[in-house]
Amino acid sequence: MSGGVEWALHCCVVLTSVEEPVPAARLAQLHDVPPTYLAKQLQALSRAGLVQAVQGKSGGYVLTRSPALITVLDVVEAIDGPGPAFVCTEIRQRGPMASPPEACTAPCAISRAMASAESAWRASLGSVTIADLANDVESDYGNGALAGIGAWLSPADT
Secondary structure (H helix, E strand, O other): OOHHHHHHHHHHHHHOOOOOOEOHHHHHHHHOOOHHHHHHHHHHHHHOOOEEEEOOOOOEEEEOOOHHHOEHHHHHHHHHOOOOOOOOOOHHHOOOOOOOHHHOOOOOHHHHHHHHHHHHHHHHHHOOEHHHHHHHHHHHHOOOHHHHHHHHHOHHHO
8 A cells, every 4th residue: 555545544534624625735734745746646536536626726625525425445546546455466377386277267375365355454444434534533632633733724824
């Protein structure tokens, strides 16, 4: 999983704390990350329909729907794509002890184990929403943590 996933998740969580669009540069400043790289993650979130880019002087990014309707898996797939984390290359059909293709009609034990893990991983990420993460941030850092971030992000402070 790429580092962009972490950055995108943090951005989605902090966007729950504001009503107005937040410029990408302000989000990058908050997280102390390179603005151009974060902009790419925000563009990927926008292409996936998770955030909307608002143009103009008061422009920036906003969530497109309730944080309770955006899952961690949605963000992972927006940033890293929907493909599987593990792709079997049928290594068992290579080398001096290669199995013939006709002997490899079913996935091998390794491929089955990885597919099972992938399924569990996706189910777990699909069960956690941005709203859940925002609630956890409040639990971890104290009530008002996101309100403080929202105030810092507000246009009056830029």
